[in-house]
Amino acid sequence: MMQLLYFAWVREMVGTDSETITLPADITTVAALLDWLATRSPGHAAALADRSRIRIAVDQGFATPATPLNNPREIAIFPPVTGG
Amino acid sequence: MMQLLYFAWVREMVGTDSETITLPADITTVAALLDWLATRSPGHAAALADRSRIRIAVDQGFATPATPLNNPREIAIFPPVTGG
Amino acid sequence: MIAARLQSEPFDSAIVQAALLAGRTDLGAAVAFTGLVRADEGLVALTLEHYPAMTLAQMQAIAADAAVRWPNTIGTIIHRHGRLLPGDSIVLVVTASPHRAHAFAAAQFLMDWLKTKAPFWKREEWADGTTRWVEAKGIDDAAAERW
């Protein structure tokens, strides 16, 4: 069981700010997770369509598509940040 | 008739903050003025001994040794500035 | 030490700077950067969304990184979240150092990294009722790359 969090327009397009999932055993990288998530709903697919506009944090640290997933508790998916 | 102004340690070494002089006709550059001033007293000589540590303003604009003197009203002689 | 705070309330930069300098006698330079909501024509409000569990930790990591790069420099960074109006302050970075070059450099570094590494997202509300998520700027990435 792990928590997925969505922020900003990713949250709006997916339609929820969080969901609890069980990560399939064959999903071992961030890139594979995104591919799998995109199949969950049209909203997920739309939000994740342009991967260049997607940023990821695994257990609250920035990750890349190649980052391996070792029993993460929390993965956040969001647009490039615009603070400051 | 023109006014000479001295600031900071130049003022202290010359021993006055200003003097009124008549510029000799053959003093036509800042460099010549400094050479001539250095003969006026031991204090002047000491203050002007190291020209690399002297800065000049002619009529309130920064000047160099080569700056020509065309009837200046006010020449200031001082160390490199240390404001800010 | 560079402290980080995350809050919805406004801040008073003068009070923050006075607190930073209090009791210190070795500081010759203080830089206070304030980021403000620009009142672009038709902008009604700006809402800053953030990632509660990560944002403050990320701000503290950026602050700790700056403190290693400029060991003589102290500072305070404050970032607001929530709904802000044109003219409101968004972010404050105050740095102080024995010499001005370090105070300026640390403040610029902190701002460049807050722009590109702190998990905040800005949503604009416009007078015509539309909303728009602010796009990240390549110029901010370029600014952060220089450090």
Added chain:
Amino acid sequence: MIAARLQSEPFDSAIVQAALLAGRTDLGAAVAFTGLVRADEGLVALTLEHYPAMTLAQMQAIAADAAVRWPNTIGTIIHRHGRLLPGDSIVLVVTASPHRAHAFAAAQFLMDWLKTKAPFWKREEWADGTTRWVEAKGIDDAAAERW
């Protein structure tokens, strides 16, 4: 417009910044630099001598130069003269601009030029009764050369 002031009285940077930003809606970034008398061990006071007829005019020339280089940037510079104590503020440079890079650059430019072009001289008084004129620093000339 970048205004320049020369005064012996203290200044309040928050009031100066608020006055600068008042009525403006296009500013996203404000930088306030404060230069302070460092309380170096044994320093009793610092006296800033200046050249009354030239100093303010020179500050205004530097301000006008900055306003040409950064046309969207507004600012206020204040330099004190007279006898100051450790911890006292000496100089304030406040700049504000639509974007932060310009506000930071203009503030650094103004400080670099005030350090090397404004006719001020600092005399230190030490606890042992001696006084010393501060020497100009090559690093300040180098900083001013970069613009």
